Amino acid sequence: MLSMSTAISLAGKTALITGGGRGIGKAIARRYAEAGANVVIASRKAEVLQAAAEEMAGLPGRVHWVACHAGRLEQLEKLVAETEATFGPIDVLVNNAGTNVGQGPSLQLTDEALLKTFEINLLAAHRLCRLTVPKMIERGGGSVINVASIAGINPQRESLAYSTSKAALIMATRLWAVEWGKHAVRVNAICPGLVETDFSQFFWKNEAFMEHLRATQPIARVGRPDEISWIALYLASDEASWTTGQCFVIDGGATAP
Ligand SMILES: NC(=O)c1ccc[n+]([C@@H]2O[C@H](COP(=O)([O-])OP(=O)(O)OC[C@H]3O[C@@H](n4cnc5c(N)ncnc54)[C@H](OP(=O)(O)O)[C@@H]3O)[C@@H](O)[C@H]2O)c1
Secondary structure, X not given: OOOOOOOOOOOOOEEEEEOOOOHHHHHHHHHHHHOOOEEEXXXXXXXXXXXXXXXXXXXXXXXXXXXXXXXXXHHHHHHHHHHHHHHOOOOEEEEOOOOOOOOOOXXXXXXXXXXXXXXXXXXXXXXXXXXXXXXXXXXOOEEEEEEOOHHHOOOOOOOHHHHHHHHHHHHHHHHHHHHHHHHOEEEEEEEEOOEOOOOOHHHHOOHHHHHHHHHHOOOOOOEOHHHHHHHHHHHHOHHXXXXXXXXXXXXXXXXXX
């Protein structure tokens, strides 16, 4: 029988979201659980994750949390094992945890800050793909969603580490899509503009920056995490079965001019 519903369902899917306890990751987790997916949220702070999971209890999908430092391989291995043991094989991987250390003039960027940024923003995503994609291939498909940034498309002033790590994540998205397309593993990136979260308060609490944003950005305000979550819902779903290797910019038009 033909379904008359236009609502996207993720029922029966298992999703793993790094950085899922707050901000954009939490908005995606909520959207997925509302659509029926079982979701594991993971980051360093157990109390934040636990509170987020409690908030989402009662939605159609179940939400489980795992404390995990994205820069530690053994913790990522445990995260994947616990996700599979709790909800079964992973269908959707959202590489959302991100960091921005070493903001400032490029000539002052230290080796440590550059490496740390790449460890979280690129290496963790690569490691999680290595831990999950072979099983997606075995099972006939899956969806990887990388939360990059418009800073990976246009240079963000005095953010050498952050901008280059996000540019690398966008390129990895395209490379992985090319490699895994024949296995029906789709890989896409989301590039948000300025969204009001803890992470970005340096910008949205800066009146001079906000004045510039209001003067130049077509939709002249910061975004909300839930405004990023809808594209993540689509990309996770079977409705996106012909969508891969792309970078979806959701930025209030910031990069349009
Ligand atoms: N907000 C924006 O304007 C904006 C714009 C473009 C792109 N983004 C991207 O969006 C993603 C989510 O950021 P957000 O804005 O939602 O900020 P947020 O609310 O501060 O969330 C960042 C998340 O990453 C987790 N995280 C950071 N370092 C981690 C580590 N070492 N191990 C595990 N988890 C870690 C944090 O959890 P713990 O602290 O508990 O570890 C937190 O859940 C990031 O990749 C960011 O680059 C944000």
